[in-house]
Amino acid sequence: MGKVFEVKSKDEFSHARTGVLETAHGEIETPxxxxxxxxxxxxxxxxxxITETDSQIILANTYHMMLRPGADIxxxxxxxxxxxxxxxxILTDSGGYQVFSLSTLNKITDSGxxxxxxxxxxxxxxxxxxxxxxxxKLGADIIMAFxxxxxxxxxxxxxxxxxxxxxxxxxxxxKSHKRDDQLxxxxxxxxxDLALRSGCAEGxxxxxxPGYAIGGLSVGEGHKNMIETVNHTATLLPxxxxxxxxxxxxxxxxxxxxxxxxxxxDCVLPTRNGRNAFAFTQSGAVRLRNSIHTKDxxxxxxxxxxxxxxxxxxxxxxxxxxxxxMLGPTLVSIHNIRFFQRLIASIKERIKDGSxxxxxxKQVEKYQKCGLCRDF
Amino acid sequence: MGKVFEVKSKDEFSHARTGVLETAHGEIETPxxxxxxxxxxxxxxxxxxITETDSQIILANTYHMMLRPGADIxxxxxxxxxxxxxxxxILTDSGGYQVFSLSTLNKITDSGxxxxxxxxxxxxxxxxxxxxxxxxKLGADIIMAFxxxxxxxxxxxxxxxxxxxxxxxxxxxxKSHKRDDQLxxxxxxxxxDLALRSGCAEGxxxxxxPGYAIGGLSVGEGHKNMIETVNHTATLLPxxxxxxxxxxxxxxxxxxxxxxxxxxxDCVLPTRNGRNAFAFTQSGAVRLRNSIHTKDxxxxxxxxxxxxxxxxxxxxxxxxxxxxxMLGPTLVSIHNIRFFQRLIASIKERIKDGSxxxxxxKQVEKYQKCGLCRDF
Numbered sequence: 221m222g223k224v225f226e227v228k229s230k231d232e233f234s235h236a237r238t239g240v241l242e243t244a245h246g247e248i249e250t251p252x253x254x255x256x257x258x259x260x261x262x263x264x265x266x267x268x269x270i271t272e273t274d275s276q277i278i279l280a281n282t283y284h285m286m287l288r289p290g291a292d293i294x295x296x297x298x299x300x301x302x303x304x305x306x307x308x309x310i311l312t313d314s315g316g317y318q319v320f321s322l323s324t325l326n327k328i329t330d331s332g333x334x335x336x337x338x339x340x341x342x343x344x345x346x347x348x349x350x351x352x353x354x355x356x357k358l359g360a361d362i363i364m365a366f367x368x369x370x371x372x373x374x375x376x377x378x379x380x381x382x383x384x385x386x387x388x389x390x391x392x393x394x395k396s397h398k399r400d401d402q403l404x405x406x407x408x409x410x411x412x413d414l415a416l417r418s419g420c421a422e423g424x425x426x427x428x429x430p431g432y433a434i435g436g437l438s439v440g441e442g443h444k445n446m447i448e449t450v451n452h453t454a455t456l457l458p459x460x461x462x463x464x465x466x467x468x469x470x471x472x473x474x475x476x477x478x479x480x481x482x483x484x485x486d487c488v489l490p491t492r493n494g495r496n497a498f499a500f501t502q503s504g505a506v507r508l509r510n511s512i513h514t515k516d517x518x519x520x521x522x523x524x525x526x527x528x529x530x531x532x533x534x535x536x537x538x539x540x541x542x543x544x545x546m547l548g549p550t551l552v553s554i555h556n557i558r559f560f561q562r563l564i565a566s567i568k569e570r571i572k573d574g575s576x577x578x579x580x581x582k583q584v585e586k587y588q589k590c591g592l593c594r595d596f
Numbered sequence: 597m598g599k600v601f602e603v604k605s606k607d608e609f610s611h612a613r614t615g616v617l618e619t620a621h622g623e624i625e626t627p628x629x630x631x632x633x634x635x636x637x638x639x640x641x642x643x644x645x646i647t648e649t650d651s652q653i654i655l656a657n658t659y660h661m662m663l664r665p666g667a668d669i670x671x672x673x674x675x676x677x678x679x680x681x682x683x684x685x686i687l688t689d690s691g692g693y694q695v696f697s698l699s700t701l702n703k704i705t706d707s708g709x710x711x712x713x714x715x716x717x718x719x720x721x722x723x724x725x726x727x728x729x730x731x732x733k734l735g736a737d738i739i740m741a742f743x744x745x746x747x748x749x750x751x752x753x754x755x756x757x758x759x760x761x762x763x764x765x766x767x768x769x770x771k772s773h774k775r776d777d778q779l780x781x782x783x784x785x786x787x788x789d790l791a792l793r794s795g796c797a798e799g800x801x802x803x804x805x806p807g808y809a810i811g812g813l814s815v816g817e818g819h820k821n822m823i824e825t826v827n828h829t830a831t832l833l834p835x836x837x838x839x840x841x842x843x844x845x846x847x848x849x850x851x852x853x854x855x856x857x858x859x860x861x862d863c864v865l866p867t868r869n870g871r872n873a874f875a876f877t878q879s880g881a882v883r884l885r886n887s888i889h890t891k892d893x894x895x896x897x898x899x900x901x902x903x904x905x906x907x908x909x910x911x912x913x914x915x916x917x918x919x920x921x922m923l924g925p926t927l928v929s930i931h932n933i934r935f936f937q938r939l940i941a942s943i944k945e946r947i948k949d950g951s952x953x954x955x956x957x958k959q960v961e962k963y964q965k966c967g968l969c970r971d972f
Contacts, residue, residue, distance in 0.1 A: 261923040289915045297911050305907035531681035535673050539665045547637040
């Protein structure tokens with residue numbers, strides 16, 4: 221087996237880099253933004269429409285897929301790629317985040333978590349062995365070690381216990397992993413405690429994962445804390461392995477994290493905000509339910525090449541939201557995903573031509589000023 | 597201006613024919629099925645997806661568009677084609693059907709109907725002049741005369757009054773019509789009273805419309821009554837003008853009406869049923885919420901070339917409905933519209949090759965037996 225990840229170009233003035241990650245369903249050029257298909261569908265879009273946004277890889281949630289339709293059924297149907305009609309790369313998370321945030325927890329032990337489904341209260345146990353077994357059945361190209369996710373803020377002792385448990389679970393995840401066509405990533409936890417992050421990174425790196433995630437951020441700690449933690453943690457991870465910042469995020473978060481050396485991102489905001497008529501643009505948020513758009517014949521964003529902007533006026537999209545037509549959420553979700561992919565394309569281009577670092581600082585400042593990051 | 601409608605081939609054993617109808621946004625090959633975009637959107641589909649089903653023309657409802665966003669706004673935005681991002685032909689109805697079925701009626705007079713909007717109770721008046729003025733503003737390629745729609749069953753006197761009023765309104769509609777890039781069709785009313793149908797048809801034909809609709813059917817009279825009325829009425833209409841059976845319908849209704857000489861159809865069933873997980877197939881209805889599809893890896897319909905059938909299993913679609921993902925309604929709506937367009941394609945092909953008439957009788961019988969027409 222050849223090299224899984226190769227750094228292709230490095231920014232001279234920061235840790236930013238471009239690279240290529242090889243998976244069972246094709247190559248991914250990094251930095252990469254992954255739209256989220258929570259329950260096997262990126263909300264409001266067909267796979268054809270996702271492809272048109274230039275997305276290379278999508279994410280599905282192990283927690284949701286294990287509850288409905290269930291991992292055995294997905295496996296029987298030929299795996300996630302078949303179910304989702306998506307033959308490019310897929311990543312599944314471990315289920316940990318949802319178990320800790322959505323379900324009713326009954327018991328956390330060293331072997332896993334007993335929880336009650338948020339849908340029907342049915343009891344499940346999820347731990348490193350079962351999460352990996354389920355992810356092996358789902359068949360994504362990249363899968364994640366099972367980890368304990370802590371809220372923000374989190375008492376020091378609890379954070380420490382969780383980090384130590386996550387390190388043990390990472391090792392058990394690695395041992396349980398059965399398919400060599402799936403890349404298993406370890407997840408560095410530790411909140412915004414840099415010493416804990418160091419310890420966790422050290423522990424995981426010694427296990428030799430093909431990629432590493434930074435988890436437990438974008439949970440309320442704010443841009444400054446997040447980027448401080450990412451700056452610290454990214455440098456602890458091997459240069460020649462992909463780095464994935466989970467659940468992030470807003471454009472300035474992504475730009476600053478790329479600068480810190482992060483390669484992969486996922487976030488529900490493009491689709492969640494799209495369903496709420498909130499569009500991302502380079503000059504800030506556009507709220508399409510606003511009556512100022514009633515007669516606005518301009519597209520969501522000038523010079524955007526997405527299907528929505530090429531064909532529909534803000535007035536038309538406002539009308540679709542106003543009367544409750546699905547077309548509204550679909551169009552704004554398409555635009556928002558394309559917005560993120562255009563942002564990533566700019567980032568890649570500027571890393572390659574050497575203009576990334578100074579541009580990045582200005583972009584972060586611009587997006588923070590324009591109000592795109594407020595209200596969250 | 598050349599001929600608007602040309603009959604291209606005739607069936608030897610029935611009144612069925614193929615033709616070409618010329619509009620400001622291109623030619624329509626008939627028989628034709630028009631998906632319904634009630635409020636400016638064919639529910640769940642983008643215009644790109646509608647085009648992929650091979651639909652040539654779509655319908656929008658004047659009543660809904662006049663309430664939201666309003667005819668003046670649609671006009672200011674460049675008309676319906678622009679708003680809907682659809683540069684092929686569009687047909688608008690007169691608003692009559694919805695005024696009589698959805699709104700609270702206050703007063704019917706010879707000059708029109710005073711009604712309260714079903715959305716906010718606001719008062720409106722709609723009559724032949726205002727309906728045509730609104731349709732001129734909306735800018736569809738084919739527009740409809742304003743008519744009085746009666747329920748089924750309907751007392752004889754009321755039916756008679758309504759028919760006479762519809763004839764007068766047709767004439768006023770014709771006089772009010774200002775745009776020669778829009779074809780104004782007259783609508784024959786009369787319930788299932790064949791004598792009233794004859795009188796109405798005679799009155800309208802003498803006015804010289806470029807096309808004629810048969811209205812007031814598919815309101816509960818049943819297949820037999822409907823087809824008897826269509827058989828009677830179609831022959832009263834000029835051979836060289838297009839005939840449009842409004843709001844119809846189920847596959848056997850369409851096939852039998854083509855046999856009677858009808859050229860145009862519209863119906864909400866493909867999308868309405870699609871949203872309810874009800875799929876049309878040649879072997880009957882498939883209800884995709886049914887648990888028998890939980891592990892069903894086959895497509896909705898074998899040999900169907902639609903996007904849903906080429907990519908998704910019944911099990912996947914059932915899952916999307918089960919977890920409430922928009923992708924479910926979208927996929928089944930795409931399939932259902934494509935099903936109707938494939939049916940129309942078969943009809944056209946068989947009219948051209950002379951095998952239509954005997955095939956049609958078998959098809960009507962088959963669809964009636966297979967249960968596709970029950971439950972409505």
